Amino acid sequence: MSSETERRERFEAIATEVYDPLQRYLRRRATAEESGDVLSDVLLTVWRRLDDVPRDAVLPWCYGVARRTLSNHRRAAQRHLRLVQRLESEREHTSGGDPADVLDEQDPDLAEALAGLPPADREILRLWAWEQLEPREIAQVLGSTANAVSLRLSRARKKLAESLTRQDDSNPGHIGEEPAEEQQR
Amino acid sequence: MTDQLRKRLARLDPMHPGVPTKSMTTESSRRLLEDIMSTPVTEQPASQPEPKPNRWLVGVAAAAALVVAVGGAIALTGGTSGDPVAGGPPLVLEAGGEDSTAMCIMFSVEELARAPLAFEGTVTAVEGDSVTLTVDEWFKGGDAGQVVLNAPQGMEALIAGFPFEVGAPYLITAYDGNVNYCGFSGPSTPEFRAAFEQAFGG
Numbered sequence: 481m482s483s484e485t486e487r488r489e490r491f492e493a494i495a496t497e498v499y500d501p502l503q504r505y506l507r508r509r510a511t512a513e514e515s516g517d518v519l520s521d522v523l524l525t526v527w528r529r530l531d532d533v534p535r536d537a538v539l540p541w542c543y544g545v546a547r548r549t550l551s552n553h554r555r556a557a558q559r560h561l562r563l564v565q566r567l568e569s570e571r572e573h574t575s576g577g578d579p580a581d582v583l584d585e586q587d588p589d590l591a592e593a594l595a596g597l598p599p600a601d602r603e604i605l606r607l608w609a610w611e612q613l614e615p616r617e618i619a620q621v622l623g624s625t626a627n628a629v630s631l632r633l634s635r636a637r638k639k640l641a642e643s644l645t646r647q648d649d650s651n652p653g654h655i656g657e658e659p660a661e662e663q664q665r
Numbered sequence: 666m667t668d669q670l671r672k673r674l675a676r677l678d679p680m681h682p683g684v685p686t687k688s689m690t691t692e693s694s695r696r697l698l699e700d701i702m703s704t705p706v707t708e709q710p711a712s713q714p715e716p717k718p719n720r721w722l723v724g725v726a727a728a729a730a731l732v733v734a735v736g737g738a739i740a741l742t743g744g745t746s747g748d749p750v751a752g753g754p755p756l757v758l759e760a761g762g763e764d765s766t767a768m769c770i771m772f773s774v775e776e777l778a779r780a781p782l783a784f785e786g787t788v789t790a791v792e793g794d795s796v797t798l799t800v801d802e803w804f805k806g807g808d809a810g811q812v813v814l815n816a817p818q819g820m821e822a823l824i825a826g827f828p829f830e831v832g833a834p835y836l837i838t839a840y841d842g843n844v845n846y847c848g849f850s851g852p853s854t855p856e857f858r859a860a861f862e863q864a865f866g867g
Contacts, residue, residue: 499694530706586677591677594674599779609674609675
């Protein structure tokens with residue numbers, strides 16, 4: 481990338497594309513304060529590594545940077561504690577303040593089934609359904625391959641469906657959507 | 666069916682498109698972007714890859730097949746190996762599979778408590794791509810006296826771990842044989858340990 485003007489233009493274009501979805505990605509996984517810090521760091525990484533940002537996968541690339549940056553932010557145990565304390569006090573003081581809680585109430589079965597999956601399964605399902613990424617893009621975020629992601633995703637969906645089926649079985653009077661069971665029963 | 670599940674999951678999204686985010690045109694957003702664009706880039710040319718970590722990092726990632734790396738390794742939950750002091754076969758965990766890199770979720774004691782495997786251990790050896798720890802305390806899910814963490818080479822792009830130092834204590838959680846390092850494992854500090862104790866009732 482040659483001139484300063486070109487760099488700025490390219491950066492502005494990328495920022496325009498990712499500013500909103502990155503905020504959503506981070507707020508799904510972190511507190512507002514943490515999200516703000518990580519957003520700045522991710523954009524700084526974009527600026528510094530402008531030539532490395534793949535033109536056909538700008539957003540997944542940025543999600544990948546966000547994921548690693550968020551992870552780095554959480555390295556220090558001190559941070560864990562502050563975060564725990566903050567989250568706990570947020571929960572105490574603002575009852576129902578977490579948008580996720582409200583939504584969970586709308587579909588408690590699915591929320592419960594999702595919460596019961598291992599974190600890796602949950603994360604891949606979120607990237608798929610919340611960030612609306614395809615396996616190829618999820619692979620870019622996770623540093624994996626599209627094939628491996630497809631396999632994982634399909635397993636995660638199956639586990640989720642099985643968990644929903646179990647809930648239905650133990651809850652015969654339950655009214656709700658048919659669980660997305662793939663095949664056999 | 667799959668589409669239906671995806672839609673149903675999307676309805677649980679706390680940041681669905683109806684939730685507003687900060688606009689790029691606000692004063693604080695513009696200030697942030699201008700600050701970033703005035704940052705010199707000469708120190709780290711854009712074409713240069715991220716610096717390769719020369720310390721052993723848990724966060725380096727890759728795919729499967731690591732458990733094979735140590736012969737006689739017992740299975741993931743590690744519950745089979747009797748007396749820790751007697752030095753039965755070590756429990757082997759992957760410290761860099763895609764599973765372990767995919768777990769950046771919000772930290773909470775409640776979430777921590779979901780981990781099927783949790784222990785505190787002291788590092789006794791760091792060799793190449795593996796770290797050996799002597800277990801000081803099992804909080805949950807195992808009873809092996811030693812745990813070996815393996816990480817594959819060649820995935821330096823995913824720098825997200827923490828260095829292991831011989832003699833230092835660490836608190837580790839794992840799912841399905843994969844270390845969950847993203848906020849749920851790390852150097853042992855009184856605060857982090859307190860969270861473990863709270864989570865596992867130890």
